[in-house]
Amino acid sequence: MDRGRTIFVAVLLVAAIVAPFVFAERAEFVIDSLFLIFLYGAMATAWNVLGGFAGQVSFGHAAFLGIGAYTTAILQPLGVSLWIAVPVGALLAGLYSLVIGIPAFRLRGPYFSIATIGIGEATRLIALNWTSLTGGASGLTLSAAPPIVAQYFAALALCVGAVALAAWIRSSRFGFALAAIRQDPDAAETLGVATTVAKTQALFISACILGIAGSVYALHYLFVSPGSVFGFGTSIGFVIMPIIGGLGTVSGPLIGAVLYSFVRDQLAVSLPNNGDLLVFGVLLIAIVVYEPRGILGIVDRLRRARRRRAPAAGEAA
């Protein structure tokens, strides 16, 4: 990381830490929006570890969010400390990912992706029908929310932790293995990458982060239902955010999360009936066709164009 970028990240971080003390009393809306951005950012980063780094596009990641959310929603009213409930949720999500990974990673590319639709759907159906545990379609209500500032810092910590982990993975041996799998699974295998193991590890990490995110989600909304946390729309959101920002990068999912949460709020009002998905669908096609690296790719292009122009201007002068 160069110096400019380090300073930029530090400033953002300080701003994020100071923000609740500046806004808490006057504008809960700002805190709420920032909270959502951090939460979405963590989710998008988690998805990106498997989808972006390893190129395994999953349409069923809501399953892990749901397991985390439900674990907390079930344990919290029983009086279990959150310090226990949240890690248990993460662990359960992780274990579930291992159970799923074994059959799913026998499939490749698009076939894996179709199977993940099934995983998400099957998990939602289980949650919907296991009424004694999950309350069925009517969902579960939590007893009391932690103060908004606490929620805010939980989301911030989760997001920073997820991004830091992603940054570390990307520059580690493990990250290179994932990149090799993305580019060519056969070549990776030939070069000695244990592809199934690496993919399963990426899925596990991704699932654990989403499990924690699910707990934070449940504690924020105080209500979970199969349609919300296990819904297919939730999984779609995980896919869209990293792609908008920049697939397989560290900061891309964050940028995508900012845009996604903002645009979605705006569109939900002006375009009911899934209008937001229409916009995101068009955006997705445009990005994939014209700039598969997302917003980061566009920024990169602009920067290069400016650099090319700068020496030319110097010569003229």
Place this chain on the structure above:
Amino acid sequence: MLGAYITWWLFTTFHLHPLLAPLIIVPAFFLIGWGLERTLVRRVLGAEPIISLLMLFGVWLVLQSLAYVIWTGDSRTIEMPFIESTVSALGMQFAVPRIYVFVMAGLILIALQLFLTRTYLGRAIRATAQDRDAARLVGVDVDRVMGIAFGLGIALAGFGGSLLSLLFSFTPDFGRELSLKSFCIVVLGGLDSIVGVAFGAISLALAESFGVRYMPASLQNLISFVVLVVVLIALPKGIVGTLRALRRG
């Protein structure tokens, strides 16, 4: 999904008989698929495989949300005497539309099989699917073949949707479940033979129909997924592939 909606829409607005709808849908969808390949798919061919997957996911998102905007999320059915008519044979009652759909599906499968194995174009499609570069080397016009294959795929999906609209009620989310089921069938039976596809379809249909006896009906859609997982773990080559391996070995 779109096939079902267009059949419904032609029926309600133009009073077109649902059985005639495929006459419009199949050519129209062929053109749509061909155009889609020309304009979008072609651009991402050289990129990593997930890119084309994501692009088609985007296309699907757009189509589905357009369907929500145009037709809302209410479930639709085609209502007419033909749909409710039955015939009795062998002392049992059969629903006419079901028999019709069964016969049509069988005919399409056979026609497709003949097309893919007996005609030049069909063989070219299979060669391109196996290895695009090698197909080009032996003189296949790969660009044209890909367009046709894509159009054909979309046309058949539209036809399928149109047929399904005779049997079930549908919503814009109708296609997701079905693509999972078709995938399950392919994994079960293998794609290389008509027997495999028919076999996979029959196994899944039986599993679903009988599964409901032993579990709540709301879990019916879970069956295809469970079957998929079991097959992937126990019989990674699919049922037909396993049988073939057994026969050989």
